[in-house]
Structures are given as structure tokens and as C-alpha cells.
Amino acid sequence: MAIPVEMPKMSDTMEEGVLVAWLVEEGQRVSAGDVIAQVETDKATMDLEVYDDGVLLKKVVQEGESVPIGGLIAVLGEEGEDISEILARYSGKQEAAAEQGTSEAAPAEATAPQAKPAQVGDGAPVPAMTAGDGAEARIKASPLARKLAKEYGLDLRTIQGTGPEGRIVRRDIEAALARQRPPAEVVTPTPEAAPVPTSATPAELPYEAVPITPMRRTIARRLAQSKFTAPHFYLTVDVDVEKAVAFRQQLNELAEAQGRPRISFNDLITKACALALRQHPEINASYLEQEGEIRRWKEIHIGVAVALEEGLVTPVIRNADQKGLGQIAEETRALAEKARQRKLQPQEMEGATFTTSNLGMYGIEEFTAIINPPNACILAIGAIREVPVVKNGMIVPGKRMRLTLSCDHRVVDGATGARFLKTVQQYLEEPLNLLL
Amino acid sequence: MAIMQFREAIRAAMIEEMERDERVFLIGEEVGQYDGAYKVSEGMLKRFGPKRVIDTPISEAGFAGLGIGAALNGLRPIVEFMTFNFSFVAFDQLVNNAAKIRYMSGGQFKIPIVFRGPNGAAGQLAATHSTSTESIYSYFPGLKVVAPSNPDDAKGLLKSAIRDDDPVIFLESELMYGMRGEVNEDPEYLIPLGKARIAREGEDVTIVAHSKSYWIAMEVADRLAAEGYSAEVIDPRTIRPFDFDTVVQSIKKTNRCVIIDESNPFASVSSEVAFQIQQRAFDYLDAPVLRVTAKDTPAPYAKNLIEYYMPSADAAYEACKQVMYVD
Structure with a gap:
């Protein structure tokens, strides 16, 4: 011993x-x-x-x-x-x-600065002060420092206090936050920039603290994971939707006459994607690194992104390729409503094999979406534009819509994605095929 | 606006209120024929006559009680104590009658009376003539306590005190009677009781100080400013009711507080303010609240000792640096 x-x-x-x-x-x-x-x-x-x-x-x-x-x-x-x-x-x-x-040496109020040397901004986390018997030593911190640490999610055990008896005070929290900030914000240390007063640091700008909700945290985690691990590439196609617009109008006249829910343009796209996925199973797939394989899913479940006040969710239309437009319209409407009321059940958001995201209603002509993992692709839907088009050598008014497919290059190659997108385009340009 | 001495501002307030309301009168030792021990009431006997500017024998309990009786019967007396040290002779009148009759009569009686006079130490006056009484009188529910730091506040606050239907202890200072400052001459210039004044805005530390201590605070703020620190100075003006909201708002900004108070430290105004701060602003404090007070002894007579006894700018300056964690 x-x-x-x-x-x-x-x-x-x-x-x-x-x-x-x-x-x-x-x-x-x-x-x-x-x-x-x-x-x-x-x-x-x-x-x-x-x-x-x-x-x-x-x-x-x-x-x-x-x-x-x-x-x-x-x-x-x-x-x-x-x-x-x-x-x-x-x-x-x-x-x-x-x-x-x-x-013993210092009277209650006359707390002279103690022997512990100030180590502001040394950048090194301080080891936890743990006594030998396993009991954690009390960390001395001002009430304000505790509150700030909690707000910013800092662990007081990792912060070196510079107040009397090692008390952690406001400036120590600020120093810790400054260290935490991504280096991008503190690079370019030109001689002029070096002696910037601390009051100019972002931490001290006026702000409103908004708590990170669980939903926001999930969005952050999943989308960051997707964008950082799945190499995205993007394919855009300009679809002639003249027929589809007219087709939808006809369908909705019928729907109204029969008292069925109206069909949105998005529903047409959901159906078009579902049918196209049947022809292109390599798109209806996931790259699963952990499992060491690519899975081609035998069912087609389309996730539809729905924007909410506090974030977004993607309810899933199951087996969309087997459902009629009326049913897709009905389900999508019901799920979106549930989502807005925050009554969506987890199983109603799980299991998408492909996702669409539509910003057309905001007049966005085209955009690129981040893939909803573990999908291989996501389709970003732009607005329907009235544009002059050349038909039989004549300039005539036409209707166009841009679709942008984001692809995970680990599982989908450019040509594969292009063929799929072409099929989607064909369905929308000859929309009667959606009924077959 | 006019430049006036502190004593002139108090006199102007009394004259204006006596002209405005014939129920207001002044009573006390030497207030009439001698024109006031500190010449505060100079010329008032001549102006208002002996029915409204009344000289009394040396009997504080007697004339304080007389004043309370007059107030109970509908007049609005101003009772001058030559110094508040002598108010102790009339202590029972102040804390049992003035403070409690409204409460004990179920609100049937109002006591619109002002007790005013110099308070606190004023150099080598020795122990019995150097008491700071704000802590004592603000202890009693039923009394309002006012302690202005400058002529303008003195006038505006005294007028409000005279018009107030409750007993007000109005604390002046021998050392400040000669202080000059701009004073608002509007006869309706009233400063509400219970409202602090942010005398100077700052970011790094809040200094709370009333009456003479206020001037220490301003000196310290200047010294700190010369070193690049900005102190926020709050003059509470009224000790009771105390404007804690203003102080707490300030501390939410500065996160530190030093209180300067000429009282003895135990159970003093500063004790209560420090308690309220820790209760209301705990999560905003980056350092313990410190206070600078008189020493915990009777006031000494010797010049060097009374200087040592009183709260000093040096001590307040050190306290500010201590709460800011700078050496």
C-alpha cells in the first residue's frame, strides 16, 4: 500500500x-x-x-x-x-x-483579493474541485454569475473565479463566454482591433434571450447533422404547370360540387413524387453508415414540411403512391391542422422516405432545402410564375414552377437524381397520369 | 430659479405654505425673536406675527405634544427641534402619539404635522449632539422620514411634507444650512415623498446615499470617473417610504451596490436597504452589498476621532472598488 x-x-x-x-x-x-x-x-x-x-x-x-x-x-x-x-x-x-x-485572516466584509492568482482568459478549463472523500466542494459564485451561467448553460465547475476566495463573478462568466464564441468572430486581430473595449463584445450588446425549445433543439441537431454529414447537391427543373393548374381547377370544381376537400397544388406534387419514387427506388433510400448499408425502402411515405410559429414539423403521408389525390388532400389537411394545434403524434411524423418543402405561397421562386435525414432527397417547391414562354415560335403567357431536388451524394448520383426529377416533371406536365 | 442657501430654501417653503394655508404655523425654541438658532426662520415672526411663529420654553415634550394636539384639531403645525438630538426628550410624543393616533383611532384623526430641524453629526459636538436619527424614526410605522441633500429638494420636499396629512420627520443638517444651490421658485413646486432621485447615471456600481452622505457619493463618483468607472448615484430623499424600486432597477444594471449612511451601523437605514436589495435583486448581485457608515460607537469629540468616526469618501471609494472587484 x-x-x-x-x-x-x-x-x-x-x-x-x-x-x-x-x-x-x-x-x-x-x-x-x-x-x-x-x-x-x-x-x-x-x-x-x-x-x-x-x-x-x-x-x-x-x-x-x-x-x-x-x-x-x-x-x-x-x-x-x-x-x-x-x-x-x-x-x-x-x-x-x-x-x-x-x-480567519479576513474580516467578513473586508475581503481583500486572495492569493489565488487571476487567470482570466487563459482559455483552459479548470478541473473540478473534488475533495478526496467524494463530496463536491462548494463553488463560490455571485448570484448574478450563477444566474448568467444557468442562462448560457455554462458549467461553473469549468470556470476559474477571480473574485475574493476564488469567487466566480460576472467578468469570469463574460470571459468564459468570450472563449466559447466561435473563433470566426475573433479572428483578424489587426493592431487596431486588438484593444477593443470589452463593452463592444457581442455578449454585452442588448438582446432578448429566447429559450431553446425542445423542437428548436431537434431541428438544430437533425439539420446540422444532415448538412454536415450528407454531401448535398442540387438539381433544379422548371416545370410547365399550365396543364396541372387547369387539371387542378377541374378536380376542384368536381370536389366542390361533391362536397369533398379541395386539392392543393402541393397534393399534386406529393402524388407525382410518390409515383416517381416507385419508378426510381434508388431515390426512396437511406444511406445508413452505422448499419453499413444503403436501404431502399419498399414503401413510399412522403413527409410534408409544415411551418409552425415555433419551428417546423413534417407529418407523413403513408403509402402516398397508393392513395388517390382526394385522400392525399384530406390526410395532408388533417395532419397540417393537427400540427398547428401541436397535437401531432410522434408516429405521424416518423418514417418518411422522401420529403417535400413548399415556400411557393411566399412567392419564393426557388430555394434549396436541407435533406430530412435519413432521406436521400428532399424536393423544394417554388411558386407558380406567370411567364412569357415560346410555343410554336410564338411568345405566349405560360405557367412555370421550379422544383429543386437536394440529393445526398452518398446514395444518389447526379444522373440518378436528374432521372427522378424528370419523371416528376412529366407527371406534372401530363397530370392525367396522376390518375392512372 | 434662484440661487438660495439651504436654510433659505426651507424658509421659502415655510413662508409659501403659511401664505397659502393659514392653518400652517411654526413653533419651537428660538424660532421667533431670535430668528431661529440657525437663522432658518429669519424674518418670519415679523412677517406672520406671534400667533403663527411661536417661541417656546425649553420643553420639547411640551411643544411637540402641543403641536400634535393642534394637528388633531385641524391645524398644520411645523415643529422645529433645535436639533433632533433634543427630539429624544419628546420621544413618546413622536413615536406613540404622532405615529400611532391615526392607526389607533381607526383613521378618525389625521396628524398633519412636520417635525423639522438639523440631524446628525456636525463636527465637534460630542456624543449627545451628534445622533443620526433617521434609522430611529423610520423604524416606526406611521411616521414618514425625509432627508434632503440640497436646497431645491429641501424646498420641494418640505412643501410636500407640510401638505401631507401624516406626521413627517424632516431632517436637515447644520453643515448644509449654508450650502447654496438653484431652487425652483414656483409656489406649486412639490417633490413627491417616497421618490428617489437618480443624481448621476452610471453602469459599474450603484451608490445610495442621502443627506450629507450624498455629497460623499458624488465625490466618489468623480474619483471613479477619473479612473474610467461610472457610478450611478441615487439620493433616496425620503427614507420612509423608501423608493426601493429605483434602487433595484439601478442594481439590475450595475449589479453592485454601496450604501453610504451616517447612522451607526447596527439596525440602521443601510441595514434595511441592504436587506431589501438582497431580497429583491438577489440574482442580479455580482458582489455583496457593502455599506459605509459611522463607526459603531457614540460619536467622539476629538477632531481626529470624529473624522475617523464618520463615513469618509476614502472608505466609500474603497468599498466601490471592492464590489467592482478592482484593486
Whole structure:
């Protein structure tokens, strides 16, 4: 068992001793009564004897360092013994002793700055102060610092306090936040930029703190994961939707006459995608790195992105290729309504094999969407534009809509994506095919 | 606006209110023929006659009680104590009668009375003539306590105090009677009781200080400004009711607070303010609230000791740096 060698009390008035010289090396075997070092007390320089046999496993202090009585100087034991427990125990003890000393020395309100040197902005996280018995030492922090740490999600144990007795105060939180900020914001340290007053840092600009909701967190995590891991590429096609617009109008005249829900243009696209996916199973797929395979799904479930006040969700139309336009319209409407009322059940948002996102209603002509993992693709739907088109050598008014397919290049190649998009286009340009 | 001494501002307030309302009268030792021990009421006897500017024997309990009786019967007395140290002789009248009759009569009686006079230490006056009484009188529910720091506030606050239907303890300072400042001459210039004044805006530390201590605060704010720190100085003006909201708002901005108070430290105005701050602004504090007060002894006589005894700008400056965590 490892044995600690402590600083002995060598005179009545001694409070600490300076280790002047080591006389043995680490790894050297010593016997009880051997002198291993010289210690200078307030009176004289004296020999430090050990009271046990063993190997000097570690010199804890360097020559010239001062150690209070009872402080750890060295560890004896047998070769290869674990001494971390002893080291931890003594480091805890020393902190406790230091704290006791300061609180005795300083009257309640006159808290002079303490011995602990300020280490603002050193960038290094401070190890957790854990006492040897496992009890966590109380972290001293001002109420404001605690509140700010909570707001910014900082762990106080990782912050070095610069106030009296190591108290963490506002400036320490600000320094920690400054370190946390992405380096992009602090690069270009031109000589002029260097002495910017701290009041100009973004952390001190006026702001309103908006809590990150679970939904926002999910969006952030999933979309970041998608964009960072799936290499996206984009294909855009301009679809002639003249026939589709007329087709939809006809369908809706019927629907109104029969009291069925109207069909949106988006429903046509859902159906077109579903049918196109049947012909292009390589798009209805997922690249699953963990499983080590690409899966081509045998069912076609279309996720439809729905914007909400606080984020977005993608309810799923299951087996959309097997459903009629009327049913797709009805289900989509019901799910979107549920989503807006936040009554969507998890299973109604899971299992999409392909997703569409439509910003046409905002007049967005085209955009690129981030793939909804683990899908291989997502289709971004733009607005229907009235444009002059050339038909039979004549310029005539036409209707066009841009579709942009984002593809995960790990599973879909350019030509594959293009063929799929072509099929979607054909369905929309000859919409009667949607009924077959 | 006119430049006036503090004493002139108080006099102007009394004269205006006595002209406005014949129920208002002044009573106290030497207020009439001698023109006031500190010349606050100079010329008032001549102006209003002996029925409304009344000299009394040296009997604080007597004339304070007389004033309370007059107030109970519909007049609005201003009772001058030559110093508030002498108000202790009339303590029972103030804290039992003035403070409690409205409450004990179920609101049947109002006590519209002002007790005014110099308060606190004023140099080498020794222990019995150097008491800061704001902590004592603000202890009692039923009394309002006002302690202005400048002539303009003195006038506006005294007029409000005279018009108030409750007893008001109005604390002046011998050392400030000669202080000059701009004073609003509008006879309807009233400063509401219970409303603090942000005398100086700042970001780094809030200093709360009333009466003479206010001037220490301003000096400290200047010293800090010279070093690049900005102190917000709040003069509460009224000790009770105390405008905690203004102080708390300020601390939400500065996160630190130092209170300067000439009272002895134990159970003083600053104790209460510090308590309220920690209760209302706990999560905004970046440092313990510190206060700078008189020492916890009777006031000494010797010049060097009374200087040491009183709260000093140096001590307040150090306290500010301590709460800002700068050396």
C-alpha cells in the first residue's frame, strides 16, 4: 500500500517548510530512517527522514517549494502502485486548509483579493474541485454569475473565479463566454482591433434571450447533422404547370360540387413524387453508415414540411403512391391542422422516405432545402410564375414552377437524381397520369 | 430659479405654505425673536406675527405634544427641534402619539404635522449632539422620514411634507444650512415623498446615499470617473417610504451596490436597504452589498476621532472598488 510522506513539524514554531534539496530519486528504494530530503524550517535546515520502507514513487514537490505542516511531500510504496487516490486526497486537504486560513485572516466584509492568482482568459478549463472523500466542494459564485451561467448553460465547475476566495463573478462568466464564441468572430486581430473595449463584445450588446425549445433543439441537431454529414447537391427543373393548374381547377370544381376537400397544388406534387419514387427506388433510400448499408425502402411515405410559429414539423403521408389525390388532400389537411394545434403524434411524423418543402405561397421562386435525414432527397417547391414562354415560335403567357431536388451524394448520383426529377416533371406536365 | 442657501430654501417653503394655508404655523425654541438658532426662520415672526411663529420654553415634550394636539384639531403645525438630538426628550410624543393616533383611532384623526430641524453629526459636538436619527424614526410605522441633500429638494420636499396629512420627520443638517444651490421658485413646486432621485447615471456600481452622505457619493463618483468607472448615484430623499424600486432597477444594471449612511451601523437605514436589495435583486448581485457608515460607537469629540468616526469618501471609494472587484 502506498504511503504518504508528509511535512513534519520540526520545531515548535514551524508552520511550513521549504524543501531545499532532494537526496533520492524517484524509483529509488529507501528504508525507514533514510534521509530523503533537506527541509528548511523557520529555524534551520534539517534532514527529512522516512519512517517506512519502500520505493520513492513520486516527489510531489519541487526543490524550493514551500509545504505546510501535514502537506504531502512524497509518496512511498511498491513499484507500479496506484497513487492517484493519495494525491487526490491531499490536494483536497490543501484547498480546505487554504480556505480556512483566508477566512480567519479576513474580516467578513473586508475581503481583500486572495492569493489565488487571476487567470482570466487563459482559455483552459479548470478541473473540478473534488475533495478526496467524494463530496463536491462548494463553488463560490455571485448570484448574478450563477444566474448568467444557468442562462448560457455554462458549467461553473469549468470556470476559474477571480473574485475574493476564488469567487466566480460576472467578468469570469463574460470571459468564459468570450472563449466559447466561435473563433470566426475573433479572428483578424489587426493592431487596431486588438484593444477593443470589452463593452463592444457581442455578449454585452442588448438582446432578448429566447429559450431553446425542445423542437428548436431537434431541428438544430437533425439539420446540422444532415448538412454536415450528407454531401448535398442540387438539381433544379422548371416545370410547365399550365396543364396541372387547369387539371387542378377541374378536380376542384368536381370536389366542390361533391362536397369533398379541395386539392392543393402541393397534393399534386406529393402524388407525382410518390409515383416517381416507385419508378426510381434508388431515390426512396437511406444511406445508413452505422448499419453499413444503403436501404431502399419498399414503401413510399412522403413527409410534408409544415411551418409552425415555433419551428417546423413534417407529418407523413403513408403509402402516398397508393392513395388517390382526394385522400392525399384530406390526410395532408388533417395532419397540417393537427400540427398547428401541436397535437401531432410522434408516429405521424416518423418514417418518411422522401420529403417535400413548399415556400411557393411566399412567392419564393426557388430555394434549396436541407435533406430530412435519413432521406436521400428532399424536393423544394417554388411558386407558380406567370411567364412569357415560346410555343410554336410564338411568345405566349405560360405557367412555370421550379422544383429543386437536394440529393445526398452518398446514395444518389447526379444522373440518378436528374432521372427522378424528370419523371416528376412529366407527371406534372401530363397530370392525367396522376390518375392512372 | 434662484440661487438660495439651504436654510433659505426651507424658509421659502415655510413662508409659501403659511401664505397659502393659514392653518400652517411654526413653533419651537428660538424660532421667533431670535430668528431661529440657525437663522432658518429669519424674518418670519415679523412677517406672520406671534400667533403663527411661536417661541417656546425649553420643553420639547411640551411643544411637540402641543403641536400634535393642534394637528388633531385641524391645524398644520411645523415643529422645529433645535436639533433632533433634543427630539429624544419628546420621544413618546413622536413615536406613540404622532405615529400611532391615526392607526389607533381607526383613521378618525389625521396628524398633519412636520417635525423639522438639523440631524446628525456636525463636527465637534460630542456624543449627545451628534445622533443620526433617521434609522430611529423610520423604524416606526406611521411616521414618514425625509432627508434632503440640497436646497431645491429641501424646498420641494418640505412643501410636500407640510401638505401631507401624516406626521413627517424632516431632517436637515447644520453643515448644509449654508450650502447654496438653484431652487425652483414656483409656489406649486412639490417633490413627491417616497421618490428617489437618480443624481448621476452610471453602469459599474450603484451608490445610495442621502443627506450629507450624498455629497460623499458624488465625490466618489468623480474619483471613479477619473479612473474610467461610472457610478450611478441615487439620493433616496425620503427614507420612509423608501423608493426601493429605483434602487433595484439601478442594481439590475450595475449589479453592485454601496450604501453610504451616517447612522451607526447596527439596525440602521443601510441595514434595511441592504436587506431589501438582497431580497429583491438577489440574482442580479455580482458582489455583496457593502455599506459605509459611522463607526459603531457614540460619536467622539476629538477632531481626529470624529473624522475617523464618520463615513469618509476614502472608505466609500474603497468599498466601490471592492464590489467592482478592482484593486
